[in-house]
Amino acid sequence: MDGLSGRADFATRVAMATTTTWHPPKPDQRGFTVERHILEGQRAAKGATGELTALLQQITLCTKIIASRVNMAGLADHLGLTGETNVQGEEVQKLDALANATLIRNLSCGGKVCALGSEEEDQPVLPPDGYPCGKYVVLFDPLDGSSNIDVNVSIGTIFSIHERRSPGSSSGKVEDLLQVGTRQVAAGYVIYGSSTMLVYTTGQGVHGFTLDPAVGDFFLSHVNIRIPDRGKIYSVNEGNQAAWQPGVQKWVEWLKTPSEDKQRPYSGRYVGSLVADFHRTLLKGGVFAYPADKKNLSGKLRLMYEAAPLAMIAEQAGGLASTGKERILELVPSELHQRVPLYIGSKGDVEDVLRFL
Numbered sequence: 001m002d003g004l005s006g007r008a009d010f011a012t013r014v015a016m017a018t019t020t021t022w023h024p025p026k027p028d029q030r031g032f033t034v035e036r037h038i039l040e041g042q043r044a045a046k047g048a049t050g051e052l053t054a055l056l057q058q059i060t061l062c063t064k065i066i067a068s069r070v071n072m073a074g075l076a077d078h079l080g081l082t083g084e085t086n087v088q089g090e091e092v093q094k095l096d097a098l099a100n101a102t103l104i105r106n107l108s109c110g111g112k113v114c115a116l117g118s119e120e121e122d123q124p125v126l127p128p129d130g131y132p133c134g135k136y137v138v139l140f141d142p143l144d145g146s147s148n149i150d151v152n153v154s155i156g157t158i159f160s161i162h163e164r165r166s167p168g169s170s171s172g173k174v175e176d177l178l179q180v181g182t183r184q185v186a187a188g189y190v191i192y193g194s195s196t197m198l199v200y201t202t203g204q205g206v207h208g209f210t211l212d213p214a215v216g217d218f219f220l221s222h223v224n225i226r227i228p229d230r231g232k233i234y235s236v237n238e239g240n241q242a243a244w245q246p247g248v249q250k251w252v253e254w255l256k257t258p259s260e261d262k263q264r265p266y267s268g269r270y271v272g273s274l275v276a277d278f279h280r281t282l283l284k285g286g287v288f289a290y291p292a293d294k295k296n297l298s299g300k301l302r303l304m305y306e307a308a309p310l311a312m313i314a315e316q317a318g319g320l321a322s323t324g325k326e327r328i329l330e331l332v333p334s335e336l337h338q339r340v341p342l343y344i345g346s347k348g349d350v351e352d353v354l355r356f357l
């Protein structure tokens with residue numbers, strides 16, 4: 001029985017209700033919906049207008065639609081190729097196209113963006129005629145890891161949000177999309193895995209939400225995620241080893257060589273979906289790498305909608321993200337679909353790579 005139970009305490013309750021204002025203790029935010037969590041963040045941010053909150057809500061709605069299509073893919077004839085090739089020269093999967101269309105339709109008409117950049121679109125996408133332009137731009141990879149779609153392995157959506165740079169309220173310009181990573185106002189991803197999870201940051205820590213499919217909402221399950229300072233896992237496509245530069249080859253050999261202090265060898269894990277490999281790295285620590293090689297001189301991954309948003313999340317969680325030479329978040333982009341080498345994960349593990357490079 002708590003101190004306010006029983007007949008005598010009833011009088012105390014009445015007295016409190018009539019003479020003072022009683023506030024319940026501040027609730028543990030675990031279990032908050034993502035909408036509530038975003039609103040709480042907005043209440044704490046001076047000068048917030050609610051527009052970013054609304055934009056994030058539009059994005060989470062899109063990812064819930066995509067999650068539902070991903071779950072039903074085998075039944076709803078969503079598996080396989082569309083027969084088209086995207087700007088990256090890759091074959092477009094039906095679910096890629098569906099995820100891309102979902103994000104474009106909802107965000108371009110939602111009044112919060114002035115331009116969008118998508119992995120699947122050669123050029124920036126602008127709000128259709130007659131629809132208002134907002135003060136943000138969103139860059140996204142609608143369905144990352146698409147080669148894993150047909151085999152039921154985790155895939156994801158990655159997004160990056162900036163404020164527009166061009167003045168006025170007309171359609172955005174390329175300069176609005178091509179901004180340095182340190183200017184991101186929010187970044188996140190959704191992983192469609194054994195459960196669907198949203199992980200995002202607005203620069204106030206990294207938070208993870210799990211989708212309850214019965215309710216249809218994301219609930220806070222991982223509060224203020226911190227990446228361990230070191231892990232025991234490295235994640236890289238070792239099939240490319242012969243094409244790597246010597247520093248990368250030596251680093252991976254070193255990770256596999258037993259050490260007296262038993263810190264090595266590391267375990268190797270590689271899903272081939274950046275979101276999945278990054279999510280594991282974020283929670284368990286370690287390092288993910290997609291180095292430049294003789295075939296891909298600038299690496300394979302895209303700066304604006306893969307490396308930069310994940311770098312913001314990694315840094316917010318206490319980790320690092322580098323090209324091997326520069327901090328990912330300080331790279332000044334020159335094109336929408338620019339590729340970069342990526343080393344991302346635990347601080348200690350990324351620092352190790354940099355010594356070898």
Ligand code: AFP
Nearest residue numbers: 144145146147148237272273274275
């Ligand atoms: P896909 O979406 O074409 O499968 O590419 C996925 C990806 O961009 C990224 O998610 C993976 O980390 C990386 O490529 C895998 O590339 P490799 O197949 O060359 O290892």
